[in-house]
Amino acid sequence: MKNTIFVFKEGIPKYKQIYEQLKLYIENGNIPVNEQLPSIRQLADSLSVSRNTTLNAYEQLLAEGYIYSEGRKGYFVTEFEQSLFTNISSPVISNETDVVEHVIDFRAGAVDQQHFPLKIWRRISNHILTLKNSYQYGDPFGEECLREQISSYLFQSRGVNTNTNNIIIGSGTQQMLINLGKLLKEDFSSVIVEDPGYVGAREAFKFHDLSLESLPIFESGTDFSNLDLLMSRLIYVTPSHQSPLGVSMAIPERLRLIHWNNSRQGFIIEDDYDSEFRYTQKPFPALASLDSTRVIYLGNFSKSFLPGIRISYMVLPELLINQYKEQFHSFECTASLPNQLAMAKFMKEGEWNRHIKRMRLIYKRKMHCIVSELRSHFQQTVTIIGDQSGLFVLVKVHLNQSEEWLIKQASLHGVKVYPTSVYSIKNNSDEPIIKLGFSNLTYAEIKLGICLLKEAWS
Amino acid sequence: MKNTIFVFKEGIPKYKQIYEQLKLYIENGNIPVNEQLPSIRQLADSLSVSRNTTLNAYEQLLAEGYIYSEGRKGYFVTEFEQSLFTNISSPVISNETDVVEHVIDFRAGAVDQQHFPLKIWRRISNHILTLKNSYQYGDPFGEECLREQISSYLFQSRGVNTNTNNIIIGSGTQQMLINLGKLLKEDFSSVIVEDPGYVGAREAFKFHDLSLESLPIFESGTDFSNLDLLMSRLIYVTPSHQSPLGVSMAIPERLRLIHWNNSRQGFIIEDDYDSEFRYTQKPFPALASLDSTRVIYLGNFSKSFLPGIRISYMVLPELLINQYKEQFHSFECTASLPNQLAMAKFMKEGEWNRHIKRMRLIYKRKMHCIVSELRSHFQQTVTIIGDQSGLFVLVKVHLNQSEEWLIKQASLHGVKVYPTSVYSIKNNSDEPIIKLGFSNLTYAEIKLGICLLKEAWS
Numbered sequence: 059m060k061n062t063i064f065v066f067k068e069g070i071p072k073y074k075q076i077y078e079q080l081k082l083y084i085e086n087g088n089i090p091v092n093e094q095l096p097s098i099r100q101l102a103d104s105l106s107v108s109r110n111t112t113l114n115a116y117e118q119l120l121a122e123g124y125i126y127s128e129g130r131k132g133y134f135v136t137e138f139e140q141s142l143f144t145n146i147s148s149p150v151i152s153n154e155t156d157v158v159e160h161v162i163d164f165r166a167g168a169v170d171q172q173h174f175p176l177k178i179w180r181r182i183s184n185h186i187l188t189l190k191n192s193y194q195y196g197d198p199f200g201e202e203c204l205r206e207q208i209s210s211y212l213f214q215s216r217g218v219n220t221n222t223n224n225i226i227i228g229s230g231t232q233q234m235l236i237n238l239g240k241l242l243k244e245d246f247s248s249v250i251v252e253d254p255g256y257v258g259a260r261e262a263f264k265f266h267d268l269s270l271e272s273l274p275i276f277e278s279g280t281d282f283s284n285l286d287l288l289m290s291r292l293i294y295v296t297p298s299h300q301s302p303l304g305v306s307m308a309i310p311e312r313l314r315l316i317h318w319n320n321s322r323q324g325f326i327i328e329d330d331y332d333s334e335f336r337y338t339q340k341p342f343p344a345l346a347s348l349d350s351t352r353v354i355y356l357g358n359f360s361k362s363f364l365p366g367i368r369i370s371y372m373v374l375p376e377l378l379i380n381q382y383k384e385q386f387h388s389f390e391c392t393a394s395l396p397n398q399l400a401m402a403k404f405m406k407e408g409e410w411n412r413h414i415k416r417m418r419l420i421y422k423r424k425m426h427c428i429v430s431e432l433r434s435h436f437q438q439t440v441t442i443i444g445d446q447s448g449l450f451v452l453v454k455v456h457l458n459q460s461e462e463w464l465i466k467q468a469s470l471h472g473v474k475v476y477p478t479s480v481y482s483i484k485n486n487s488d489e490p491i492i493k494l495g496f497s498n499l500t501y502a503e504i505k506l507g508i509c510l511l512k513e514a515w516s
Numbered sequence: 517m518k519n520t521i522f523v524f525k526e527g528i529p530k531y532k533q534i535y536e537q538l539k540l541y542i543e544n545g546n547i548p549v550n551e552q553l554p555s556i557r558q559l560a561d562s563l564s565v566s567r568n569t570t571l572n573a574y575e576q577l578l579a580e581g582y583i584y585s586e587g588r589k590g591y592f593v594t595e596f597e598q599s600l601f602t603n604i605s606s607p608v609i610s611n612e613t614d615v616v617e618h619v620i621d622f623r624a625g626a627v628d629q630q631h632f633p634l635k636i637w638r639r640i641s642n643h644i645l646t647l648k649n650s651y652q653y654g655d656p657f658g659e660e661c662l663r664e665q666i667s668s669y670l671f672q673s674r675g676v677n678t679n680t681n682n683i684i685i686g687s688g689t690q691q692m693l694i695n696l697g698k699l700l701k702e703d704f705s706s707v708i709v710e711d712p713g714y715v716g717a718r719e720a721f722k723f724h725d726l727s728l729e730s731l732p733i734f735e736s737g738t739d740f741s742n743l744d745l746l747m748s749r750l751i752y753v754t755p756s757h758q759s760p761l762g763v764s765m766a767i768p769e770r771l772r773l774i775h776w777n778n779s780r781q782g783f784i785i786e787d788d789y790d791s792e793f794r795y796t797q798k799p800f801p802a803l804a805s806l807d808s809t810r811v812i813y814l815g816n817f818s819k820s821f822l823p824g825i826r827i828s829y830m831v832l833p834e835l836l837i838n839q840y841k842e843q844f845h846s847f848e849c850t851a852s853l854p855n856q857l858a859m860a861k862f863m864k865e866g867e868w869n870r871h872i873k874r875m876r877l878i879y880k881r882k883m884h885c886i887v888s889e890l891r892s893h894f895q896q897t898v899t900i901i902g903d904q905s906g907l908f909v910l911v912k913v914h915l916n917q918s919e920e921w922l923i924k925q926a927s928l929h930g931v932k933v934y935p936t937s938v939y940s941i942k943n944n945s946d947e948p949i950i951k952l953g954f955s956n957l958t959y960a961e962i963k964l965g966i967c968l969l970k971e972a973w974s
Contacts, residue, residue, distance in 0.1 A: 168652040180642050187634055193956055194626040195823045229687050229826070229850040236694065240723060261846045265698060365653045366853025368687070388719045392687040394852040395824025498651060 072107050073114035080115065084124050084135055095125060095133040161472035162507035166450040166495025167365055173420050174364075178409050179400070186399045196395040198387060200227020200371065204398045207405035208357070208371050216333065217347030218355060220373045226382065229368040229392040231329060231356055235262035237389075238354065238372065241382055242292060242325065243268060249327075250293040252280070254481035256301045259294050259329065268292075274485045277443050277454070279305045282314060291324030298333040298342050302481050302493060304444020304452060306342055316349045325378075326353045332361040334414050336447040337422040350375055359401065361449060362414060369393045369401060421449060424496050424504065431508035439515075443491065450495040452478060454487065457515060461490035464515060471514035473507050530565050531572035532798065538573065542582050542593055553583060553591040576797040579904075581766025594768060619930035620965035624908040624953025625823055631878055632822075636867050637858070644857045654853040656845060658685020658829065662856045665863035666815075666829050674791065675805030676813060678831045684840065687826040687850040689787060689814055693720035695847075696812065696830065699840055700750060700783065701726060707785075708751040710738070712939035714759045717752050717787065726750075732943045735901050735912070737763045740772060749782030756791040756800050760939050760951060762902020762910060764800055774807045783836075784811045790819040792872050794905040795880040808833055817859065819907060820872060827851045827859060879907060882954050882962065889966035897973075901949065908953035910936060912945065915973060919948035922973060929972035931965050 066075055083089045095101070098116060102109040116133055119125045125133045186192055191201075199205075205222040212218040228234040243266045251260055253272035260270060271288050273295075274281040280300070295315070297307035307315070319326050328345045336342070346355035350373070358370035370393075374382055391398075404410055429445050432453060443452040455464055461477050468475045476493040479486060496504055524530055541547045554562070559570040574591055577583045583591045644650055649659075657663075663680040670676040686692040701724045709718050711730035718728060729746050731753075732739040738758070753773070755765035765773070777784050786803045794800070804813040808831070816828035828851075832840055849856075862868050887903045890911060901910040913922055919935050926933045934951040937944060954962055 165652075171648060171651040174645075174651065176645055180645065183641065184638050187632075187638065190629060190956075192824060193629040193632065193822065194623075195818075229691075229852075230848050232847050233687075233691065233850045257846055258848065360653075364651065364854070366650060368848075368850055368852045388715055389690050390688045390716065390826075392691045392826055392850050394687075394826045394855055396822070397852055397855070398824075498648075 073111045073118070076101075076105070076107075076112060076115035077118045080119060081124055084119075089135050091135050091137045093135050094131075095135070097132055160469070160474040162499065162503050162510065163474040164450075164476065164494040164496065164499070164507060165474065166476065166493060166497070167360075168495070168498035169361070169364060169449075170417065170420055170424075170497050172500075173416060175409060175413055179404065182403045182407075182409075183396065183400045186396050186403065189399065192396050192399060194395075196391050196398065198389055198391050199383065200225065200391050200393065201395065201398045201402060203406075204369075204402035205371075207402050207410075211405060211410065212344075212355075212357070212373070216330065216357075217343040218350065218373060219347070220350070220355075224374050224376070224379050225371055226374060227369065227371050227391060227393050227398065229394075230360075230370050231331065231358060232258050232262045233392055234356060234370055234372050235259060235327075236265050237386060238327070238382075239263060239266035239268065241378060241385060242266075246290070246292040246324075248290040248292070250288055250290045251483075252295060252300065253483040253485040254302055254478060255294075255483075256296065256329065256331075257481060259327075263294070270483070272483045272485065275300055275303050275305065276485075277303060277305065277441075280307060280311060282311060285315075285318055291319075291322045292327070293319065293324065294327040294329065295345075296329045296331065297345055298330050299336070299444075299447045301329075301331065302444075302450075302452065302478050304446070304448055306336075306447070307345075309342075312345055312348060316345060316353070319352055320349070324352065325375075327356065328353055329356045331356070331358060332448055333357075334362045335418055335421050335449060337418070337425060338446045346373060352377065354378070362417070363401075367394075367397055367401075369397060421497060424499070424501070425451065427501050428494065428496050428504050428508065431505055435508055435512040449497040450493055452491050452493055454489050454491045455515070456489060459490070459515070461492070464490055464492055467514040468511055471510045473510045473514060475511070530563075531569045531576070534559075534563070534565075534570060534573035535576045538577060539580075539582055542577075547593050549593050549595045551593050552589070553593070555590055579764075579797045580800055581768055618927070618932040620957065620961055620968065621932040622908075622934065622952040622954065622957070622965060623932065624934065624951060624955070625818075626953070626956035627819070627822060627907075628875065628878055628882075628955050630958075631874060633867060633871055637862065640861045640865075640867075641854065641858045644854050644861065647857065650854050650857060652853075654849050654856065656847055656849050657841065658683065658849050658851065659853065659856045659860060661864075662827075662860040663829075665860050665868075669863060669868065670802075670813075670815070670831065674788065674815075675801040676808065676831060677805070678808070678813075682832050682834070682837050683829055684832060685827065685829050685849060685851050685856065687852075688818075688828050689789065689816060690716050690720045691850055692814060692828055692830050693717060693785075694723050695844060696785075696840075697721060697724035697726065699836060699843060700724075704748070704750040704782075706748040706750070708746055708748045709941075710753060710758060711941040711943040712760055712936060713752075713941075714754065714787065714789075715939060717785075721752070728941070730941045730943065733758055733761050733763065734943075735761060735763065735899075738765060738769060740769060743773075743776055749777075749780045750785070751777065751782065752785040752787065753803075754787045754789065755803055756788050757794070757905050759787075759789065760902075760910065760936050762904075762906060764905075765803075770803055770806060774803060774811070777810055778807070782810065783833075785814065786811055787814045789814070789816060790906055791815075792820045793876055793879050793907060795876070795883060796904045804831060810835065812836070820875070821859075825852075825855055825859075827855060879955060882957070882959070883909065885959050886952065886954050886962050886966065889963055893966055893970040907955040908951055910949050910951055912947050912949045913973070914947060917948070917973075919950070922948055922950055925972040926969055929968045931968045931972060933969065 066072055098109050098112045101112040124136055126136050127133050202222055205225040208225055209220055209222050248269040248271055249263050250271045250273050252275050271290050326345060330344055346353040355373040359367055425445055428451055429442055432442055439456055441454040445451050461479050465475055478491040478493050524533055556567050556570045560567040581594055584594050585591050660680055663683040666683055667678055667680050706727040706729055707721050708729045708731050710733050729748050757764060788802055804811040813831040817825055883903055886909055887900055890900055897914055899912040903909050919937050923933055936949040936951050
């Protein structure tokens with residue numbers, strides 16, 4: 059540490075630069091484990107910065123577990139296993155250009171890094187790169203070995219009886235909806251979407267200038283009362299776990315929807331984006347398992363494996379598959395070929411089932427943790443919505459404050475929380491509903507976050 | 517020319533500096549049209565460099581059409597209205613799957629597996645999976661760290677002066693063309709495509725129901741004679757290395773095309789899909805380097821790294837970038853996030869440049885091998901097209917046999933060769949042209965393949 063030279067850059071807070079530099083030294087082993095760091099005052103003096111600056115840097119390192127404090131003795135470098143090191147959480151980096159540094163970010167859409175099967179995935183990925191197939195162009199509709207695995211997984215886990223020929227692999231729900239829309243817009247000029255619902259799907263339908271009709275969703279479930287008054291014969295739904303309200307469609311509703319659709323000769327687009335993570339019962343069967351004649355089933359590996367892997371799939375009914383293949387046979391598959399091959403092997407070796415099982419338990423515990431924290435801090439001030447499945451929970455806040463105020467207050471207390479009003483077309487909630495993702499937070503972070511939220515909203 | 521002073525910089529080959537300087541003089545009109553350049557010896561002496569150095573510089577200028585040679589008289593500056601030079605080089609991919617087991621498959625679209633930087637790529641990929649970023653959703657327009665690397669690569673290697681903000685990362689040329697088409701179809705109802713040309717691009721334009729006009733391409737180059745008669749203001753071209761005929765657009769042609777496009781207020785879509793592999797000279801500068809106001813530049817890592825990695829990019833001009841971002845800000849990026857991060861690190865560490873350099877040499881040797889084999893076995897029976905660049909070569913077969921017969925005969929002898937007629941709209945070759953990819957074949961395989969081909973066609 060004695061020879062450490064800091065050259066401060068312009069435009070970046072000094073505490074952050076100190077923090078970054080120290081982190082790097084620790085990661086690279088330049089500062090040995092259990093070595094004592096200079097005191098806050100010593101470091102401040104030697105760098106000619108304020109004590110507050112060095113204090114902030116140390117606090118950040120402390121919070122992230124790079125160092126530990128021994129009361130009055132000072133700060134020491136944490137003992138860690140090199141490979142595990144990066145699993146110790148650091149602040150979530152958000153896409154939004156945001157000036158505020160948040161201590162806790164309740165962003166949904168990340169997965170638990172600590173329990174990712176890193177070693178197994180590395181082994182498989184490394185092996186895949188020795189195969190000749192990895193050096194060529196792949197199948198335009200996705201690698202057959204992966205389609206096989208998906209097919210048997212869907213049968214076991216979702217009751218969907220399909221075959222490799224009807225599965226199309228793509229690189230995300232929206233990318234697949236764009237392709238699908240090309241086909242469907244020949245026969246359909248509008249589509250029914252959930253309100254509130256997944257914005258990404260709506261945007262993909264707008265890509266093809268399909269007009270939108272809306273199906274109201276409430277905390278109590280989907281409102282089917284006006285279904286027969288809607289003009290469209292195409293409907294996009296998230297029946298297993300509605301996005302964002304978290305409700306699930308019960309069997310009578312599912313059957314009703316299928317019947318309605320069949321009688322209209324329409325198509326249901328079933329987005330089953332995170333059905334793996336249901337905590338109270340086993341996952342509900344997919345619509346496509348009840349009657350797949352006119353159901354287009356969409357799934358992906360974003361929530362269950364890695365959002366960035368960009369592998370998704372759809373199961374097309376017999377009525378569409380040939381037309382789809384004719385339309386897209388000269389289009390390259392957009393999903394990474396080595397990743398597809400690795401995922402196929404990962405599934406074939408049984409690792410996928412083990413991973414899902416493990417993660418379900420972990421996320422269940424985290425869900426339980428956030429729900430208890432919310433209950434104990436807020437009691438009747440909030441209503442918890444959607445705590446039976448998924449990687450986020452919603453809270454309806456009975457404080458007579460706007461969504462904007464709630465988010466802003468949280469932010470001022472170092473907590474980033476998310477709105478749900480953005481998902482609505484016209485079916486707005488009477489009281490604000492806040493979205494809290496927790497998948498990549500530790501229990502300690504969840505607890506701290508809810509505690510800070512309590513302060514923020516008091 | 518007499519007062520020309522060259523001050524050589526460190527670290528850049530001298531021939532390249534001479535070439536750049538002369539190019540600049542010619543472009544700026546400092547050396548008048550048809551003026552004779554100093555001889556190779558004179559220039560070498562006056563600059564105190566070897567004759568080989570000045571020869572290389574002249575050859576590059578000659579190949580790109582800046583100068584012409586008049587036999588023993590010497591070298592002269594090209595008149596820019598004329599299209600004097602065209603360079604023969606080569607083309608791209610094929611998706612077909614086939615049941616027959618072939619001994620040798622001259623399929624294009626694979627890359628050399630043996631020289632893939634497996635260890636380095638593994639190390640980097642493994643590291644990437646320890647980063648927190650890998651467990652989240654990424655930037656909808658691609659990771660900034662990769663856009664930064666692409667930006668500096670494009671500047672160094674292709675002369676394209678852009679910035680991270682104008683680069684969009686996608687998962688393949690077609691996927692990007694589909695997105696781009698959404699924007700362009702507002703103002704354009706048709707597009708000019710090369711004939712013969714890349715089928716994938718035509719399909720992507722058809723996705724948006726754009727009608728196609730065709731620009732005839734011959735072994736001798738692009739036929740611009742009817743350019744002014746075409747109605748479209750949108751044109752898709754592969755100027756560095758035409759797909760599939762392998763010709764390169766000389767500078768006068770490039771300037772003419774840009775001028776034509778600017779006067780029409782149209783857009784040129786420049787697909788620079790494999791410009792890294794030019795064997796006789798350094799890669800030609802991109803159209804987008806000459807004038808990027810109305811040029812949309814497309815590039816990818818398929819030929820130069822791995823076809824299956826599905827990372828591509830486009831550089832959008834200022835006229836389009838904001839509109840594009842507005843349209844697509846709620847769409848997820850379709851390229852794998854860990855792969856993007858790994859590629860960024862691979863480039864940042866200098867591995868990308870080393871890889872390209874190494875592969876250029878390897879492919880050059882393979883090209884040399886296949887060309888010598890073809891010459892020695894077939895002599896005047898075939899004409900070799902496109903042997904100056906790319907990962908395949910074309911042979912025009914003077915045997916009075918159909919393309920179909922040639923492919924079938926080859927197949928019966930265990931050799932899979934590929935048609936080029938599929939690339940044509942109406943501009944069909946008078947004699948069949950067969951496509952032979954060699955990138956993932958060993959020298960022995962290439963030799964055996966050509967030997968078998970000789971038998972098959974005898």
